[in-house]
Amino acid sequence: MKIKELFEKKRFVFSFEIFPPKPTTPLERIYNTLDELKGLKPDFISVTYGAGGSTRDRTPQIAIDVKNNYGIESLAHLTCIEATREETCDLINFLIGNGVHNILALRGDLPQGQSAPKGDFRHAVDLVSFLREKYGQAISIGGAAYPEGHIECEDPIKDLRYLKQKVDAGVDFLITQLFFDNELFYRFMERADIAGINVPISAGIMPVVNKNQIERIVTLCGASLPQKFVRILHRYADEPRSLEEAGIAYATDQIVDLIAFGVRGIHLYTMNKAHVARRIVSNVSTLRETMHGPKGEEALYEGR
Template identity: 60%
Template sequence: MKTTDLFAKKPVLSFEVFPPKRTNPVETIYETLDSLRKLNPDFISVTYGAGGSENCKATTEIASKIKNEYGIESVAHLPCIGLTKDDVISLLGGFKRAGIDNILALRGDIPEGGRPAGDFEHASDLISFIKEKEEFKDFNVVAACYPEGHTESENILTDIRSLKTKVDAGADHLITQLFFDNDCFYRFKERALLAGIHLPVEAGIMPVTNKKQIERMVSLCGVSLPSKFTAMMERYEHNPEAMRDAGIAYAVDQIVDLIARGVDGIHLYTMNNPYVASKIHEAVYRLLAA
């Protein structure tokens, strides 16, 4: 099933997981997935980080098992930085043979040493390539979007134009980068609509459970932190259990507001933490069906 079809009846709830580190066996993720499957998500996406072909193997294996053994739709991440067209053909062929129908097309992060050689400069180039290939055009292609703009964009209008390029290239639905200020999301949606972007947009929500996690996210993503969020961090940063519970409560508050305002879906960045995901699910799942 294509994830785009899931939006027809109700707001979608999906999860993101990541493969274990290369030093750990891939089987370590399945205990997490055994817990997440009980929450009946509409789909689960699987990241593709550093590690070349071995990492792709893990992503493919996990995404395939989610769909074919757990009976949950899956999305395989595919960053194109440093890849040739032949590389992408090989990877897409592997996804197709594994029964994976949905791809999250990304550029990927530029390494510290600089951009490696490859055939794709932007995620939109990858999307166009997939949609133009007869054997791969039936893939459902998900694309990323940035409520506060990509850190490399000159400004928010430039970023919206880049997003429109992805949409025109053939993206089927969108997932946002994490954000902690819902007003940023609502302003983004208004700008996207004015630009002629009418695809389903899932709001990416990351429950923050420790200070180090948020410091890393701010450094990588450049997200803004509302005063009530920073007050929460300052109040509970030295109490791990309270920080976890406060982070869950903050995420739930975001989600309740988003659902009330008619969001297309919620994409929960679980950080492979089924306890946190289950607490959030418990608080909001009835609202998603209301």
């Protein structure tokens, strides 16, 4: 099933993100994680390219295995930086030929020291346009959204305009960058609605379970940290088990509040930590079951 169809049929979509192990790490490690995640019954699992595309060769095979070996809808990340049209078609054809019809179209990170993209695509919108023209409705295309604006774009209005261009080019659904302040997400949703962005938007949530993790996150994506979150970090920075518990609790509170708002989906950045995902799913299981019925007039936030 295409992810577009999942959003059409369900009021609420719950999904996970995993990343391939480093090339020096046995591939079996990710399958051990998937063995545990399968029992949590996500609607789909996305597979990243890894930092800087370092694990891109492993992404297609893992995405195919998620679909065919685990029976879970799979979303393959595809970055276009330095990619050619021919290479892109080869990869998409390989995925389609093996049952994967969902693509998250991304620009990707610029290589260190490089100031502009190389290859046939400069921006994600170029990749989206190409995929939609080439493959039509044979694939479902997702895109990235940034509640606080992209780190490389200082003007949030311009950033929203770029997002609308991606949707107009053929994006079926959006998954947001992680955020820790729900109010920022709600304001983003209001602006997106005004801008005419009318595809489902899934909120990206990452449970922070160690101090180094949050430092990397802030550096890479510029997510702001509300005072409540900062207090947790200061209190438990040197107590790893307590910080993990607090991080799970904070992410759970975010998700409960988002579901009350009527968000169309939650995309949980699992960081390949199945036990953390299990705790969060257990915490929100009752709400998830309530929301997981077919989409209809009772949907809480029909505009998304």
